[in-house]
Amino acid sequence: MTENETGTASGTADTDGTPATDGTTPGTDGTAPHFWQGSFIHEAEARRRLADLPAAVEAALSSVLGTETVLAACDALSTALRDPGHPVRARLAAHLPAGEDPSVLAELGALLGRRELTRKLRRELGGASPGRLNRADPRESVYEAWAPVGMVAHIAPGNAVTVAPLSIVEGLLAGNVNVLKTSGDDTLLTQHLMAELAAMDPGGAVAARIVVLRFPSSRQEWLRLMCAPADAVAVWGGEDAVEGVAAHVPAGCRLVEWGHRISFAYLTGAARSDSGTLDALADDVCLHEQQACSSPQVVYLDTADEGEVFAFAERFAAVLAARPPAVTVPAAGGPDPAAEAETTTTELVARLEEHLGLTKVFAAPDGSWRVMADTRSPLTASPLHRSVWVKPLPRERLIATLRPMRRYLQTAGLAGSVTDIAELSRTVLAAGVTRVTPVGSMLESYAGEPHDGVYALQRYSRRVAVRADPVRFATTACLDDLAGPVVLPPPAGPLVGKEDVREPARKPARADAELYFRSGGSTGAPALSVFSYDDYDTQMHAAARGLLAAGYDPVGDRTANLFYCGGMYGSFISFFSVLERLGGVQLPLSAGPDHRETARALIEHGADTLFGMPSYLWQLLHAQEEALRAYGGLRKVFYGGEHFTPEQQRTLAARFGIETVRSITYGSTDLGPLGYQCTESSGGVHHLHADLHTMEVVDLAEDRPVAPGETGRLVFTTHARRGQNLGRYLIGDLGREVPGRCPCGRHAPRFELRGRTGDVMRVATHFLNHRRFLALAEEQGSHRGELQIRLDGGGARERLTVRAERSGSTDPVRLREVFLAGYPELRSAVSEGLLDLLVEAVDGVSLDRSPMSGKLLAVVDARR
Missing domain, CATH: 3.40.309.10 (Aldehyde Dehydrogenase; Chain A, domain 2)
Structure with missing residues (x-):
């Protein structure tokens, strides 16, 4: 873990004194001396369990230990160790060797923080989730991952208090079961450290992979039983110590020597x-x-x-x-x-x-x-x-x-x-x-530094690969999505909103603030969202996997990136990065006012796939309909920021021959990508990026979960984020969980977007929803354009004006009849004389939009 472990060329591996007597000998502080998968046990019980160690290892390995579970537990322990007044630190200080400076616990805590361990994972195993079977090259159906070797036996030195716990943490980061031997006359610091770490994971997965035994090296039978089921044995010490352990290493087992230097x-x-x-x-x-x-x-x-x-x-x-x-x-x-x-x-x-x-x-x-x-x-x-x-x-x-x-x-x-x-x-x-x-910094080290010329995590891991049928797995970016659900720590704490996360206390540290994105200001004043480059890289890889799931083909598709590159530059830059990671062909044109020149570039360079916002793409396609229909090469549209209605999607297919119209991602500037569509998804249905976030659906007014399938406020907790706590974040959207497993086979939860919280209006004592108006207009009024609602006050009655984008089939009178017939609450407000309902047909350019992002404002409330 660090270069500064104690041990020299003239030292010995451990300082065991006289062998401890067999039986139920307690530890030096009066407690049992062994920690076994969450419990402290005495000698007799440890001897019994050692005989059954292979079965215990197999049982622990039957489930996957998520990297995020380890990171969360280590980070929680890190916080406790760095706080001088924390009870965990006080408990552990009692087990320090005589004369050991208590500050060593703070030093250990600094090494266990999320920032340091994530950096270590990235350096040594290439990413923060190295155990997931992702495509090594997005253009090939070959999946690679770092898998645990299985069980690692650690023979720790007796002269360095931090080496043993850090060695176990390295084994946990690689996903292994870890059995560690401390010296017979060591204190129980390592045992209690691991007990505190295990307690930080309420799910018990961390505890299931930790065994710490205290016995002298002279107890050869215990050493043999401990090493027999091992897939790797890590030993600290000189040549004599390594030789003594090597005699018990089974054939084919990896011997990892951390000898004196x-x-x-x-x-x-x-x-x-x-x-x-x-x-x-x-x-x-x-x-x-x-x-x-x-x-x-x-x-x-x-x-x-x-x-x-x-x-x-x-x-x-x-x-x-x-x-x-x-x-x-x-x-x-x-x-x-x-x-x-x-x-x-x-x-x-x-x-x-x-x-x-x-x-x-x-x-x-x-x-x-x-x-x-x-x-x-x-x-x-x-x-x-x-x-x-x-x-x-x-x-x-x-x-x-x-x-x-x-x-x-x-x-x-x-x-x-x-x-x-x-x-x-x-x-x-x-x-x-x-x-x-x-000279002067020989004893200093940095997170992720190679140890004695190798990376420890690679020594405790295997590089594995799965080659799959390229046709059947064309849209599968990660095999684990089909194998089982991701398990992340449950969300906790109060609900927070945009204003809360921008408070000074919640802002990331300067060292983590490396990339600033300005929001489009669609739903409020523009603001800055801050990321580390590691966070950004993690999110872009996730968005890339989601795009593959939606049917993007990095080999065959030729993509025009038509997101805005002005005030709303985030999407343009992000999907430039996504395509870069996918290795896809890209024309970074950006959205612009010269539709003729954009269409010329699409045709000249053979673009068949469009990325952009629906409002812009709709305008471009209709403004250059003749040229683009004559070209006939457009096949796919991936949109973000707004929605294409079903009627609009049918128009794209009928007029332009576009075969695929799907959401490019669902996300926000603050949280990054949150959800993705698969080839079985339509409308507002998305899969959750379950390896990055957990999701809740809470009541519109209270912090309580809604009934299954009901609509509520969407709340996200992001876990793969460095330096900024974004837990239980109110995204400002409404949605509902979609029950059951998706036909695509993925285990990731599904949800359906049901509009913005601002789309729900309190009008004339009733709650009305813009989405309901839009659905009625399309399904019963044959409307194929955009729809905006304007609210005005004054007098005894409020006025609700539905502004429908004019097209050949737009009939305001017919639409008003449809709204009144299909929306009982609206009909009641009008009939009671509380509300005036107007419907008007307008040109699309006259609809109110966000000045920064160009998004359509679904509801314009002029009553205030």
Whole structure:
């Protein structure tokens, strides 16, 4: 998880003391010492369950562990660990080893946040949902994913409190069952950390994949039972520790060695005389007392001059002498007797070799630090605890000198000019180093950084592929959609609206605010919605999968992107990105006033598919009807922002030969894509992007669910979002859940859009809906155009004017009769003398539209 785990080339894998006695031995704090799939258990029960471990693993693997489930649980634990007053942090602090700084819990919390883990997933496995079987290339029916290896056995070191829990989290992110062994004399910190993590997932999927056992390595039978069903065994420690575990690794099982490593600093001529460089080097030596693999044990100088080596060692010794002494706690800390003996022996040998002119030793009188200059270049492990070798190594001999030790090399801290750093980086990497940093930051790491030259998540995963029939699966972008429903954490908290999410407290942090989209202002004042680039990429891939489901063909379709590129630029840019990810042929023309020029471009470049808003596409097609009908090449229309009515769709088919007319997506500027249509969908029916969001339908007036199938306010909670909490968001639309599984075979829930909340009008004591007027006009009045309602006050009665777009079949008198006959509430208001009803035929250009987006305003309320 991080490069700064404790462990060096001279350390041991764990510090088990005397073997614990069998039986029900409690842990050091009086509790059971083992955590098994959500429960603390004693020795006898652990022994019994170990014998049945293969069956427990198979049962856990029978269901899929969603990445979002792990991320949500880790993020919740991260929040608790970073809060000094949180009860979870207080409970865990009681299990810290003696002398361990409680701030280590906050450091651990920082590594478990959604931002860091999502970045790690993207770096190591290519995306935030790597386990889903998506098309590797949208133009081919080949599906690839990262699958768990199955079960990972983790053999943790006994000298680093964060390594064990972070190792389990890596195994969980890859979807594995994880069985971890801690040292026999460790505290129960890891067990209780994992219990707190499991508690953050109320569904229990995380708990089902975690087992933490505490026993000494001398208990070989337990180690054998633990490794027997493993598909990968991860072990920390030196060669002896790895050898001891390897004996229990079954054939075909992946052995993942996180062995001890040696790191060094390399200083060029100018750098070694710079006081700032020496101070930075001392920081690397003193931080963690060289207990991290990335701590420098040797300082190499780019020289062959022995005198320069001795002179530098003396200068650096003065810098170390000025540092505050190490703070150690006897119960936890300082060198143990064996380490002290190694340090003393190493120093004595170096002093003896001074008489041969090979070495020179500079050491603290109290033995708290030592700098040992050596004229011989080969890499030598340090006894640690502020013990540093200084050696000559001209750059031309770097590879020959270091390559024999390549199995043990980790970090090289470089100091020199910009050119030096570039050249030396390539050289030390060729010699076997896996990590290069500036001197002074050798122990620092970043989320997703490779560990010892590999990505941990890839070591705990398999790359799998499914090749499907290209005809039968032409519109299937993700196989998992057909296999089962996505499980996401249930939404919680109060309902929030547009104004709520724009409050300063809810705005994303500056680090997450990378992409700003201005809304079209169709339903209010234009506003900015903020995304990270990772969020945007996730959403565009989702929209691309939805477009495939709707029947878009990235191989055969030639698409004109005719969304607006002015005030409402979001759709144009987004679907440019979608087509880019699909690899589809694209003509990014954008919507413009010159319909003749747009039609010419469509015909000249052979476009057969149109993306755009219905109002614009309707105007374009009718303005250039003669040319486009003569062309005869248009086949598909994918629309967004508004709706094509059934009558309009029939007109597109009859006059222009358009075979497919579907929603391109359902979404919002704030939340991104929310739903998509499949080839079995029509009208306002969409599938939910269930891997990104959960959806609720709540009452028009109260925060309570409506009865199944009833219309209510649509509420969305987005889960795949970094830096901004958009939970239980009122989108402003009305809709209803569509019961049953879709004939297309997808498990994603379906919903039907039933208009905007603003389309519902309170007029003359009645609630009237614009959608009802439109349906009556089309189904009984043979109306084929747009429809707008205007409300005016004044006098004793209100006035409702239905403005119908004029066409050859528009009959205002007939439409008024249809409305009164088919809408009882309207008829009642008119008959009671509370409302005047007018119907008029108007040109489409005279209908009121949003000045920013060009969308038709369904209801214009002039009473206010």
